Amino acid sequence: MMQRLKSILVLALLAVVGCEQPAPGGYDFSRQQADAVRALLDEEPGRQLLTASDNQSPRLADQQESEPGYEPYFATGDFDGNDTEDFIVAVQEGEAYDLYLFRAAEDGYHPASWFVGMEWLPEAGLFVEEADRRSGDMIGVGSFFSDDTIWFAWNEDVQELEMLHAETEE
DSSP: OHHHHHHHHHHHHHHHHHHSOOOGGGOOOOHHHHHHHHHHHHHSTTEEEOOGGGOOOTTHHHHHHHSTTOOTTEEEEOTTSSSSOEEEEEEEETTEEEEEEEOEETTEEOOOEEEEEOTTGGGOEEEEEOOSSTTOOEEEEEOTTSSOEEEEEEETTTTEEEEEEEEOOO
C-alpha cells in the first residue's frame, strides 16, 4: 500500500512539473519573472519578447564573445535603488519596439512599466552601469562597442526611469 502511494505521488509530481510552461523567449527567468513577463505579453495579442535572434547588429556576436552570456534584450539590476533585483525586457508589437521595467515586489514583481520606445532597438542592446549612488543602477541602450548610448536612471520623485543623457560618437 505504501509503495503504491509513493508511486502515485511521484506521478502526480511529474504531472505538475510537466505542466509548467516554458520561460518566455527561452530566457532563464525565475518563476516570478516568467509570470510577470507572461502577464505583459498576454495584455496585447501580437506582443513578442525580443531575444538575441531578433538583433540585427553585426557586432552582437563580438559583444557576446567579449561578455559570455550577454543578452541584448534582458537586463537585471537594482534599477530603483531599493536593494532588490529588478529586470528589464524588450518587447515588439508590430513595428514598435519598447522597453519595460519590472520592479521587485514582496511576492514577485510589480506590473511592467513602459519607459521608452526605440525604433532602432533591433540594432542595439541593453547595458547596466552599477550604481555608486543611492538611486540605483543605470540602464543604457546603445550600439555595441560604441559611445552611442542613451542612459536612464531612477527618479525617486516621479517613481520611474527617466533619460539622463545621450552619449554619441563624434
